[in-house]
Amino acid sequence: MKQAGIASWSGKRVWVIGASSGIGEACSTSLLAAGAKVALSARRIERLTKLASTAQINQTLVLPVDVTHREQLESAYQHILENWGALDLLLFVSGLYVPLRADQFEMDIAEQTIDANLLGPMRAVAIVLPEMLQNHAGHIAIVGSVAGYSGLPKALAYGPSKAGIINFCETLYYDLLPQGISVHMISPGFVATEATAQNDFEMPALITAEQAAKEIIVGIQNGEFDIHFPKRFSRFLKFLRILPYPLYFWFVRRFVQI
Template identity: 45%
Template sequence: MSTPLRIWLTGASSGIGLELARQLAAAGHQLALSARRAEPLQQLAEQYPGQLLVLPADLTDAASLQRAAHDIGAHWGALDWLILNAGCCEYVEVDEFDPALFRRVMDTNLHGNVECIAAALPLLRQGNQPRLAAVGSSVTFCPLPRAEAYGASKAALRYLLQSLELDLAQWGIGVSLISPGFVDTPMTAVNDFPMPMRIDGQSAARRIIRGLERGQREIRFPWLFTLFLRLLGNLPNGLRFALTRGLARPASNKESS
């Protein structure tokens, strides 16, 4: 990419977010990095003096997101890409069905991203070929056991972005939904069930960046795994139920940063 972009990336302290930050910074882009933990962001910023803004923020704290957006506006005046990468995952135990778990997951994966979009939209409207992107999940292609909260939050995010694409077109803002399979990150490291076709964070980041540069509406990877889930999800309900009932057991609760 010939012209450096002004990019706000959330969840940049670990996993896919940290790999995205490294690769985008190495490509010469200007980055505003947000996460709850500032130390990993500061360490990366020291490698690229004057190129990276460290803006600690929590998706569940709307005021911190507004402050971050204000600082971005003060430094750059506009935003070219917003990449919503931060998220969390907790698995549901139906014998201890906990509404609070659902609220926690929804507060981060849906409501927090809505707050971030609201803070960033005025800046995106001033950007150069602006693009809004968010990391969803391939779990939205097919319901899986114990993923009630996580899957519902990512399904809501899918609908949100696909609907926003229609309304943001009037301002020339493109929208990309990122639908990964299993990626080797701290969030998936606690899983104690098989994760087929898992890829590393560096490969995931490369595929995301390539898809964003191409302006893809949906960035799916790895393609064979996501294709399998899409086909599985489109089977007759009885057959889908029989094939998926025993998947992803057992597992441990987990949450990202």
């Protein structure tokens, strides 16, 4: 059994959470250009409004939310239902990255990271699932990261939050495939955005947010579960994680010098 893709974006109702910058903004721009209706969510309303001003009238909804507040997500979703009747795709892109090593491990940052990156997507999924299950239709796409594949330096809170996303998507896929709902797990490598601008090392296989958006949109169109890119980097990390631990840690210490 293969899950459904999206053959045409024209008129499709998409909720992009994390639309105010980076990968989410690039996805929203591409989806709007392809004729989808896009509900734009994140905290920075001025960015969302600016993006909406580039679209056609009635093509967007501007719904500011903080993903750590369940009631804000709930009211945004109600707004979507009232205006559009249903949702075809939840595209959860929003995320928080604060570099963290063991010698400056801060519990506040860990809690914020798990709250935004793991509990945030869980909240959004819990909200959209009842209608999707009722209709036996819909798509759930969540941006995780290749940093969730296995432990990497400077990712003491970010890595576990993204590892959780992988497990969450895998488990969702089991349950939702027989229900006619597609799940898309998205694992980017390095993408040039505000989040990575803070990195003080040379990022291997760095791509633009527009390239990332293209990979994501084509992957969803094709009904792919495991959307990972750029392949030259993500395949290498997939290979590393199947190595025995001594070899894995040797590789990481030898080649990831950050």
